Amino acid sequence: MKTLILLFISGIFSLFGGIFGLKKILPFFASIALATAFGYLAYDSYYGIENLQNMLIFDNYSTLFIGITIVSTLLIVLMSARGYSYNSNSIGDLIGLMFFVLCGVVCMVSFNNMVMLFLGIEILSIPLYVMVGSHRNNLKSNEAALKYFIMGAFATGFLLFGMALIYGATQSFNLDVIRSFSATALQSSPALVNIGLLLITIAFAFKIAAVPFHYWSPDVYQGSPTLVTAFMATVVKTAALGAFLKFVIYLSPMLGSQWYIVLGLMSGATMIFANVVAIKQNDFKRMMAYSSISHVGYILMAFLTVNKDTQSVVGFYLIVYSLATIGVFACLLLLNPDHNKSSGFEIFNGLGKRSPFIAIILTVCLLSLAGIPPLPGFFAKFSIFKQAISEYLGLVIVAIASSAISIYYYFRAITAMYFTKYDETETSCLKEKNYAGYFVITVSLVGLLVLMIFPGLLGL
Amino acid sequence: MFCIGVAGVLIRRNGIVLLMCVELMLNAVNLLFTAYATHFQDSAGQVFVFFIMVVAAAEVAVGLAILVMIYRNTKSVDISLLDKLKH
Numbered sequence: 001m002k003t004l005i006l007l008f009i010s011g012i013f014s015l016f017g018g019i020f021g022l023k024k025i026l027p028f029f030a031s032i033a034l035a036t037a038f039g040y041l042a043y044d045s046y047y048g049i050e051n052l053q054n055m056l057i058f059d060n061y062s063t064l065f066i067g068i069t070i071v072s073t074l075l076i077v078l079m080s081a082r083g084y085s086y087n088s089n090s091i092g093d094l095i096g097l098m099f100f101v102l103c104g105v106v107c108m109v110s111f112n113n114m115v116m117l118f119l120g121i122e123i124l125s126i127p128l129y130v131m132v133g134s135h136r137n138n139l140k141s142n143e144a145a146l147k148y149f150i151m152g153a154f155a156t157g158f159l160l161f162g163m164a165l166i167y168g169a170t171q172s173f174n175l176d177v178i179r180s181f182s183a184t185a186l187q188s189s190p191a192l193v194n195i196g197l198l199l200i201t202i203a204f205a206f207k208i209a210a211v212p213f214h215y216w217s218p219d220v221y222q223g224s225p226t227l228v229t230a231f232m233a234t235v236v237k238t239a240a241l242g243a244f245l246k247f248v249i250y251l252s253p254m255l256g257s258q259w260y261i262v263l264g265l266m267s268g269a270t271m272i273f274a275n276v277v278a279i280k281q282n283d284f285k286r287m288m289a290y291s292s293i294s295h296v297g298y299i300l301m302a303f304l305t306v307n308k309d310t311q312s313v314v315g316f317y318l319i320v321y322s323l324a325t326i327g328v329f330a331c332l333l334l335l336n337p338d339h340n341k342s343s344g345f346e347i348f349n350g351l352g353k354r355s356p357f358i359a360i361i362l363t364v365c366l367l368s369l370a371g372i373p374p375l376p377g378f379f380a381k382f383s384i385f386k387q388a389i390s391e392y393l394g395l396v397i398v399a400i401a402s403s404a405i406s407i408y409y410y411f412r413a414i415t416a417m418y419f420t421k422y423d424e425t426e427t428s429c430l431k432e433k434n435y436a437g438y439f440v441i442t443v444s445l446v447g448l449l450v451l452m453i454f455p456g457l458l459g460l
Numbered sequence: 461m462f463c464i465g466v467a468g469v470l471i472r473r474n475g476i477v478l479l480m481c482v483e484l485m486l487n488a489v490n491l492l493f494t495a496y497a498t499h500f501q502d503s504a505g506q507v508f509v510f511f512i513m514v515v516a517a518a519e520v521a522v523g524l525a526i527l528v529m530i531y532r533n534t535k536s537v538d539i540s541l542l543d544k545l546k547h
Contacts, residue, residue, distance in 0.1 A: 119515070122518075133526055137533065142529055145529075154482065157485035165492075167508075
């Protein structure tokens with residue numbers, strides 16, 4: 001609760017700070033505020049479960065997901081210290097909106113009532129529409145914002161309709177009541193419950209960008225500013241998956257076998273489709289979009305066999321995924337801080353010679369995303385596969401095959417770095433030192449290496 | 461009403477009409493909630509309707525702002541012009 005209040009006040013302060021010319025210190029203020037919020041989160045969770053009128057419940061589960069998002073945001077804010085100079089007038093707005101998104105995340109992953117789930121998703125989405133469109137004069141950014149807005153509003157409609165049907169069957173928004181009611185509700189009005197659950201699942205699939213509801217995601221990732229893309233690929237994805245998982249864990253007695261078939265098909269289709277399409281992409285940000293869609297496919301596999309370990313398996317996967325993704329986008333931002341180049345693969349040409357340090361970090365992050373054995377991405381995938389293998393052997397085989405495909409497109413960037421000559425006539429933006437950016441990529445490298453050596457460090 | 465809204469979003473190509481269709485979907489949900497709330501004699505459903513109305517208003521405000529921004533750049537609200545991102 002204290003975390004939520006602190007985040008909200010920091011958001012308002014950042015908005016006003018942006019107006020009153022405190023832009024220089026805002027990223028540092030935001031970092032301190034986020035670190036304090038994280039401290040409060042740890043402090044609160046140490047003193048047990050906090051229950052607010054059965055609307056929000058702050059327990060281990062919500063602490064895990066809020067913690068991941070706060071740390072990711074902290075790293076992204078540090079990236080922004082130099083990275084958002086393209087349109088530095090709006091840095092205050094951008095940081096303020098990030099805080100409001102985090103408020104939405106807190107509501108989403110700790111909900112115990114459908115009302116809070118809906119409000120959380122909206123508090124998360126509405127600032128994001130603005131962030132995606134924050135390059136006002138760039139038509140690509142406009143287009144991405146409109147696409148994201150229409151898709152988001154459309155998904156909200158589905159979510160609400162599903163909630164209305166479940167309310168009609170169970171007479172309550174409270175998850176505990178719905179769960180205890182589920183047997184009677186399923187007997188008296190099975191159609192209402194099943195259609196309602198299906199509609200809510202579709203809405204979540206839109207939010208986490210699972211095939212066949214993924215088509216907005218590559219456009220939006222490509223069109224939005226790199227910083228916002230990084231934010232969406234990590235924080236928003238973590239929050240949406242966290243909320244979806246909580247929903248599945250709570251309502252698992254209501255979910256029939258046909259629901260698991262739908263989810264399994266969705267997971268398989270997501271992995272195959274995203275990995276195959278990613279091969280053909282020539283834009284690096286679009287490729288990262290498809291890569292993040294494919295990771296959603298792997299994570300959805302863990303949703304099929306919900307038990308007491310699922311939370312820690314998914315949490316570990318999301319931590320590893322977020323660290324690697326932030327590392328990749330921070331490198332991209334270092335190479336192209338003003339968004340003045342295209343984000344094709346040629347941006348990495350000869351990076352191994354120009355800046356061996358960035359090249360090594362980018363290589364490690366990409367290999368971890370691909371799941372190459374010594375890196376933590378492998379352990380994360382392995383623990384998900386291990387859980388699913390007894391019941392869904394076919395799906396695990398599909399997953400292993402598609403992650404083999406994914407190695408190809410991650411290696412395109414790596415070969416560009418080490419085996420392609422760099423065109424010397426282009427001006428390099430690596431000359432000026434961006435210490436915050438280097439700090440972020442170092443943190444993600446160290447984080448990945450620590451998780452590689454001590455996978456059990458986080459107590460998950 | 462919900463179906464009209466869904467069909468509208470999928471078919472129409474005018475940004476303003478799209479927004480109206482999304483509103484139509486949300487209003488269909490509002491109607492359903494009030495109907496259930498009256499049926500159950502339960503005020504929670506009606507309170508939720510107020511939340512939906514507030515959120516829908518905020519959402520439309522952002523949506524119209526995005527459309528204005530696009531209109532300034534393209535002088536049109538026709539979303540079929542927006543194909544600059546590779547498919």
